[in-house]
Amino acid sequence: MNARIAAAPDRTRGRLVAEEESHFRSCFQRDRDRIIHSSAFRRLKHKTQVFVEHEGDYFRTRLTHSIEVAQVARTISGALGLNAELTEAVALAHDLGHTPFGHTGEDALHALMAPYGGFDHNAQAIRIVTRLEQHYAEFDGLNLTWDTLEGIAKHNGPVLPGPDGALPWALAEYDARHDLELHTHASAEAQVAALSDDIAYNNHDLHDGLRAGLFTEEEIAALPIVADCYNEVDRAYPRLDPYRRRHEALRRVFGVMVADVIDCSRAIITEADPDGPDGVRRLGRPVIRFSDPLWRDLQAIRHFLFTRMYRAPPVMVKRAQVTEVVEGLFAFYMQSLEHLPRRWRRDLDQIEGETELARLVSDYIAGMTDRYALTQHARRLGGPGGPGTREG
Template sequence: MRAPYASDPAKSRGRRTPEPESALRSAFQRDRDRIIHASAFRRLKHKTQVFVEHEGDYFRTRLTHTLEVAQVARTIARAMGLDFDLAEAVALAHDLGHTPFGHTGEDALDALMAPYGGFDHNAQAVRIVTRLERHYAGFDGLNLTWETLEGIAKHNGPVLGPDKPPLPYALADYDAEQDLELHDHAGLEAQVAALSDDIAYNHHDLHDGLRAHLFTMDQIAELPLIDGCVAEVDRLWPGLDSHRRRHEALRRFFGLLVEDVVAETRARLAALAPGRVEDIRHAGTMMVHFSDPVWADIRTIRAFLFERMYRAPRVVEMRAAVTGVIEDLFPLYMNDPALLPDRWQSDVAAAADETALARLVADYIAGMTDRFALQQHARLAGGGAGLLAVPR
């Protein structure tokens, strides 16, 4: 049963370019399907989550992470009477704007783009789904509904306000054409997608760190929340082999986070008593959230992961290497735009100034997969061997 404060596809604010409605799918289902069929979505298969894509087949990539986020979002949205197609669409699109090499690549590209407006992966996702995907005859982008675009732009909260940094150019450009109400919160479906992202990476980064031997099961068994999960598994299955023990404990941790978000969010909604989705947007706070005790425990887990995983020597060494790849490629394309593919040359010719060209180069580099960036670096800069030789 649909909650009164859920987004309703039949009452969508529509698409920038009007289209006939589908006889078989709701407006939000069509958004989800268009995202899945987008070129940028397919490229997530070969983009870094934490470990660079070539480091091992068992580690998460942006694509597998995105699918896990979408599964959690759909589960939570369904449990709360929300539109789970919209929650899934936002979840599937939330990382489309990521560069090769994950946050390391984003940091490098943001520094290079500082004279030209910077770079932000959430804003880039909006740019991709409104401009850079060019497959449809009647429009650039995917022509998504207003609600899905809103969710992609501000699933983490308002992006305009007195305490906010300047609006990223990739988002400002589109907002000038269609007001996404960036000073308000997004609907609940987008907020669910944001918390589902937190749940997914807190869970799978522990899995991947264990597989990479960056820490041990005994070490994470001392962490809050996880300690009780491990104890329960040991009580139910004493002597269980290490692989199954790890999986059983972490899936309980995963479930605990989902259940906590649902319970806390229901309590917040009961206190607010919203009657429509606009009440959520104007609530002045995120309604989808962990409880305070669980949030405190998650921060402890995150501190552990930062120390033992994200700042592990082998990860830091790889981050330095891939930063060099981005730092080499950007000036190469800026100094010789003819290196960009033929289908980009009309945009190069139309670039009015250096800033416009830099943004095209950023679009191109941000769209690269890990392996393509390494291939281009090897071809244009003679690099790559040192990166591939980093110990694993």
């Protein structure tokens, strides 16, 4: 382990509520395990990435994506001598705050919540692990270490006030009682989790878009990075069947991105020579990153995916449909609190004003899976439904 900058369990900043630590698991292992056993983590199984969850058995969900991110993150963290347990905890938790229907659901909920402070999925993840998970006798949330909470909150970089001068309200609320130093960069481990997220979705969205028929293999084989990988496979296996050819090429794309992050980050760490984990935070720039040439190639891939997948006509039709579902559910529950599940009604007498009410409804809807949101919309408003399930 790179002892100079790696997070060490015996130097953690601890938990908000003091606990006796385990004799056989580090504090970061316990964080990871609590995340895996949380209700929010299980619900990721039925939350979409791009496609609505029940539309196909092979498309990625938030759960499979999070597992893939954690696998990539462990590899990079190990190669750089960082703490793989903290890296894995942040990677597994990074999408806990996502709404049903992916970024479409988040966009819809953010617009609905604009009068009440907005909605941000990273801030919502903090709200989940510090408040909404309610299973333990001595505290709300999971009582994760400061190090893991910091990584969840700012793995994408410092969190600064927006144009209105405010932080995401859910994050500001927690930060007021447990300072996460939002103005600084996160640990190297959290930065690894963020880049691993980029690597995972760039790769698996190419897989899923091909499977959905949104573009062809010939089209992606002309993209930067991807073209070289297909050529390498064709030279080594000239008569490989199409499915294996695709898999061999795209797994090489994965390898190119991972190797680039490791090589580039190793050089940055050597050059910057930060004096420990806090030195990484104070450096003013990330220590984990892609090289400039690979970053430019990734921008071309992202542009292709945006135009041909995320904004493809069939996806846009579905985006419009699920936006109506989120909007309808929000309006319904704001006017019909008696239809919230019992545990969500327990504290209604303590809610003061429309803002707190909207945030309660937002928490409930954000926690829904795709299929549950569709089922509730059909049940409450007569809209299109999905496979039935029980939640809440």
